[in-house]
Amino acid sequence: MNQANKFFERQRYEPISNERAPILIAWHLQTPENAGHLLRLAANVGCRLVLFVKNEEEAIFKTAKMKYVAGQAARQIDWKYCLPQEVESMIPSDYLFVALETSLGSLNLYNVKLPEKMALMLGSERSGIPADVKYTGQQNIHIPMYGMVKSMNVSHAAGVCLFEWVRQHAQNI
Template sequence: MKEFKSEKRLNKIVTTLKQRQFDLMVVLENIHDPHNVSAIFRTCDAVGIPKVSLVYTIEKFPKIGKKSSASAFKWVEREKYKSIESCYDELRKNGFKIYASSINNDSKNIYEIDLAEKVAIVLGNEHRGVSEQAARLADERIVIPMFGMVQSLNVSVAAAIILYEACRQRIVKGKYNNSHISESELERLIEQWCSK
């Protein structure tokens, strides 16, 4: 399939795959608005996140259009879970530390934690936030510092702030300079992406 792509397009695919951060994940729990989901997927693609976990136990799974996601759904894989426990179990089995975004007195400031290690960021519903269970079962709860009267941000804005802090830390540590996967896996993904 590679032979059917222009050199410029093939180079873009290869470069993007080499910079994918396979040790950075996002979990979306019951996020209702498809525009918020789309915006988060665009940010995930922009910072190099290869896969998003979707946990829908209350809300219906949102319908996402290609236009609103700006085709990010094409480049960011998604996996669905029916419970937060099964999602967390899979993440822990793969060595991820889990950080749930939650406004609590014991939540850690995002600028004081290491987001360059193998981490999953959990974001919750627009009105309820992450579930009590998602917060309790996480390794840590994290918060974006805010200094105004209103103590909340749109979930897609919060996602962008947290993920770009992760991106900044990873740039400093040179994590975008080298591929995180084997040559054979890289070749497999290049072929897969060339057929999209």
């Protein structure tokens, strides 16, 4: 048994109920490694679903590489590929879309109350979330960058946002 498993054997954190657990939506990711990291992160937080949005002409990831990076999380988290036009129908109607994007009008992550039922959208490593992706009630947020580098890896950005969601909603878990 490794050190983390020993530690968490003594620390009990109640799982998030599936009815309110976050959903992660990754638009047009380019690398299976990032997809694997997102699956692992989703399993750490207790997400109910991860969607990898791809157009019909986009290549599906080499699943072996993605699963290698994700480890056992690939078997423990519900994940699917879907087409852009299918996304909205796969999200429960009481969830709100949150776009984590550096765009004009986006709000500082640390100054907003994240929705209790959140469908967190992340964009591709190169171009972000497509500009035409807009859902009713969508909230656009960004992570403030105080250093010289003004971008983060997609899985790191997702980690910051998902654990901020956990921090805000931990008293309800």
